[in-house]
Amino acid sequence: MGRRVGLEVSLACAEAVKLCNADVIAAYPITPQTHIVEHLAELVAEGHLDAEFVPVESEHSAMSACVGSAAAGARTFTSTSSQGLALMHEILFITSSLRLPIVMAVANRSLSAPISIWNDHSDIMAERDIGWVQTFAENGQEVLDLMIHAFKVGEDPRVNLPVAVNMDGFILTHVIEPMVMPDQAEVDAYLPPYKPSQWLNPAQPISLGMVGVPEVYTEAKKANLVALEDSYPAIVEHWEGFAKAFGRSYQPIESHRTDGADTLFVTMGSLGETCMSAVDQMREDGRSVGQVRIRLWRPFPVDDFLAAIKGAKNLIVLDRALCPGILAGPVATELRALLYAKGVRPFVANFVAGLGGRDVTRTDFVAMLDKAEQAAADGQEITCQMVGVKE
Amino acid sequence: MADEGMTPWKDLALGCAMSEPGSSRRFNTGDWRSRRRPITDREKCIKCGLCWIICPDMAYTPDPEAEGYYKWDGYYCKGCGICIEECPKDAISWQEEKEEDKYGPACGS
Ligand code: SF4
Ligand code: SF4
Numbered sequence: 114m115g116r117r118v119g120l121e122v123s124l125a126c127a128e129a130v131k132l133c134n135a136d137v138i139a140a141y142p143i144t145p146q147t148h149i150v151e152h153l154a155e156l157v158a159e160g161h162l163d164a165e166f167v168p169v170e171s172e173h174s175a176m177s178a179c180v181g182s183a184a185a186g187a188r189t190f191t192s193t194s195s196q197g198l199a200l201m202h203e204i205l206f207i208t209s210s211l212r213l214p215i216v217m218a219v220a221n222r223s224l225s226a227p228i229s230i231w232n233d234h235s236d237i238m239a240e241r242d243i244g245w246v247q248t249f250a251e252n253g254q255e256v257l258d259l260m261i262h263a264f265k266v267g268e269d270p271r272v273n274l275p276v277a278v279n280m281d282g283f284i285l286t287h288v289i290e291p292m293v294m295p296d297q298a299e300v301d302a303y304l305p306p307y308k309p310s311q312w313l314n315p316a317q318p319i320s321l322g323m324v325g326v327p328e329v330y331t332e333a334k335k336a337n338l339v340a341l342e343d344s345y346p347a348i349v350e351h352w353e354g355f356a357k358a359f360g361r362s363y364q365p366i367e368s369h370r371t372d373g374a375d376t377l378f379v380t381m382g383s384l385g386e387t388c389m390s391a392v393d394q395m396r397e398d399g400r401s402v403g404q405v406r407i408r409l410w411r412p413f414p415v416d417d418f419l420a421a422i423k424g425a426k427n428l429i430v431l432d433r434a435l436c437p438g439i440l441a442g443p444v445a446t447e448l449r450a451l452l453y454a455k456g457v458r459p460f461v462a463n464f465v466a467g468l469g470g471r472d473v474t475r476t477d478f479v480a481m482l483d484k485a486e487q488a489a490a491d492g493q494e495i496t497c498q499m500v501g502v503k504e
Numbered sequence: 505m506a507d508e509g510m511t512p513w514k515d516l517a518l519g520c521a522m523s524e525p526g527s528s529r530r531f532n533t534g535d536w537r538s539r540r541r542p543i544t545d546r547e548k549c550i551k552c553g554l555c556w557i558i559c560p561d562m563a564y565t566p567d568p569e570a571e572g573y574y575k576w577d578g579y580y581c582k583g584c585g586i587c588i589e590e591c592p593k594d595a596i597s598w599q600e601e602k603e604e605d606k607y608g609p610a611c612g613s
């Protein structure tokens with residue numbers, strides 16, 4: 114059952130793509146994604162992975178090449194970050210609308226200006242509405258596992274959608290972590306060769322990417338909307354299958370010490386682990402606190418989330434990106450709207466932390482809990498409050 | 505009329521793929537034309553074929569009944585006026601048309 118290794122997470126991500134036997138990789142290097150595609154280029158060049166590596170001239174071209182490759186029926190991978198993801202923007206919508214199950218690793222990084230190569234979620238939050246399945250990893254093992262799961266989900270004939278696996282730049286990508294590397298046979302059993310639902314087959318010609326006049330565009334968008342919502346059962350099912358095959362289990366929303374907790378932190382990505390350790394400490398100190406982690410960001414698992422926060426008096430929603438002009442981060446904006454619509458009304462404090470690689474420590478979590486409890490008691494609002502901003 | 509030719513969203517092909525070749529032949533770009541149509545004066549026409557080549561919706565095709573001339577198809581002509589602008593002999597000009605005879609035979613000759 115696999116072997117324990119110590120590996121840089123970027124290399125583990127590339128090894129996962131190799132284990133998944135990708136046919137085509139089209140990518141353009143950008144920090145902090147570079148090691149992922151460099152390692153894949155090596156694996157292809159040295160004959161360890163029988164794939165076509167297309168060294169394109171930009172991320173716009175990378176995603177365009179991926180669209181062509183996936184439309185031709187190839188298992189297709191790309192990876193990018195920050196400005197590179199922004200440059201892919203228009204093609205990302207096309208990919209999901211054409212129902213092409215491309216897998217992309219996003220090494221999350223802040224957007225310029227000022228130029229910052231460091232981590233936050235402003236790149237992916239600007240691409241929330243691309244119609245892709247989107248998951249978040251918290252550590253190296255999860256990157257490896259979510260990559261394998263991504264191909265399985267995207268290629269499921271009930272889904273046929275692209276999948277983005279988010280991993281925090283540097284904090285995850287550039288760190289050497291212990292992890293279990295699955296065997297090829299295990300991955301082959303979990304992920305059989307890709308059988309596309311349709312492809313550009315000369316024997317049965319189709320056209321993709323046609324014009325959609327006003328009489329069809331609305332229906333086309335309705336179909337896209339439903340496709341992403343309907344991917345949920347397959348996502349969960351393939352996590353269950355993953356747990357059986359590999360012994361590690363994942364859920365759309367994951368809870369940590371939520372039992373009886375008055376206040377819950379809501380986190381995404383690698384901050385989740387720091388938060389978990391802070392929550393453990395605070396529990397020992399007698400604080401009534403727990404944590405829920407959003408693993409599946411799109412389609413958003415509404416029922417799982419509501420079940421996870423049931424009974425909590427206060428939520429502390431952490432954002433690592435901004436929504437300028439609305440005074441709440443993107444995650445808080447969405448969760449408040451969701452809670453309002455569902456008639457669930459905990460006190461929601463929203464902090465923005467960890468922008469552009471700023472460290473967020475256990476002490477910061479304690480301070481956030483103090484502030485949120487105080488504000489809840491005083492009936493004060495906390496929204497878009499920037500943690501550690503130098504006044 | 506409002507939903508004429510519309511497809512329920514559940515019946516759309518995966519990713520809106522199109523498996524029928526030449527389906528755009530049914531696309532009624534003539535519906536976009538408003539109140540006037542181009543009409544060719546064959547007295548002035550020198551059969552150069554520029555209108556045939558240049559029309560973005562291929563509304564002109566060689567006239568099988570009058571060699572060298574081009575006949576016009578109101579089902580495709582969207583009324584852009586490019587043929588009128590480009591005809592080297594100013595043989596094509598606008599003519600008022602009523603909505604009800606939009607698709608009638610109209611080859612000016
Ligand atoms: S462009 Fe004018 S002259 Fe030339 S074929 Fe057409 S109508 Fe005749
Ligand atoms: S008006 Fe435009 S569409 Fe109509 S025949 Fe002339 S060039 Fe073609």
